[in-house]
Amino acid sequence: FQPPLDVTNTVVRLFPHMVAARDHSSRVPMHVAVECEAPLDVFNCLMESDPRCAEARDSDGKTPLMLACKEMGSAMQSGFYDGKGKVRWLADVIKFLAKSSPNSILVEDDGGRTALEHALDSEAPRKTIKTLQRATRQAAREQGELERHEHLRKMKGHCHVRKGEDIRSLLPRESGLVMKSTSISRVVAEGA
Template structure:
């Protein structure tokens, strides 16, 4: 069942809470959109109403992105004529979902698989794998930056040198390290 976009827009506008509503399998409408091969504008409508629906997990811990990646294998095996259109549609859905929710690219389902691993297992086209790899690198980089900034924020004020203290005095005497006078040690020693 694929309702027209105007019907979907009306339902979403009248009942916005339904975009996050779950069924007996813990699926939200975004999961169903993948399973029913909904047009891309339906995905965009759902995401406009509730951007978090992209990150929703079903009873197996799978996000809509994971379902699309997993489905790629059966689309490829379904035959040249039927599969080609579905493969192209899935590639577009995967690209849209990966771009819309960088966080969902890194999460694992209940089996410990990421969206990229599902795509690799289903023998997705090279272009789709590359899209997911780029999205994974970017998401990991951003997550690493956030963690680094949080760590630095927590450390703020923990590293300081007392005014007038020479860096050499901070070394244990038994270390045997000989430190020549440097511009930084002079600045610290002078209390500047």
């Protein structure tokens, strides 16, 4: 079922909570859009209404991005004329979801597999694999920066009330940070 975009827009506008509604398999409309090969405009409409819908997990722990990656295998095995259009559509959906929902790129399903692993298993085209690898690298980098920022924020709080030895114990050995004094402004990268 592929409703026209104006119908999708109207339904989303009238019932915005339905974008996050779940069915018996815990799927949200974004999952169904993948399964029904909805136009990219429908994905965009759903994302604009509620960006979290791309991170929703079904009863198997799969995000819409994982479903698209997994579906690539059957599309590749379809005949040339049947599969070529679907492979192109899936590649566009995968690129859209990876860009629009970078948090979903690192999520693992109930089997412990990421979207990239599903794409590799389905023998997705090289270009799609490269897109997912870049998105995975970027998401991991951003997640690492957020974790490092949070760790430094906690250290700053400790600097106001604790002694240097306590602060040293907060520095992970692999962080590359060296304590020059008890002031947070003196914690610097190794070799700096």
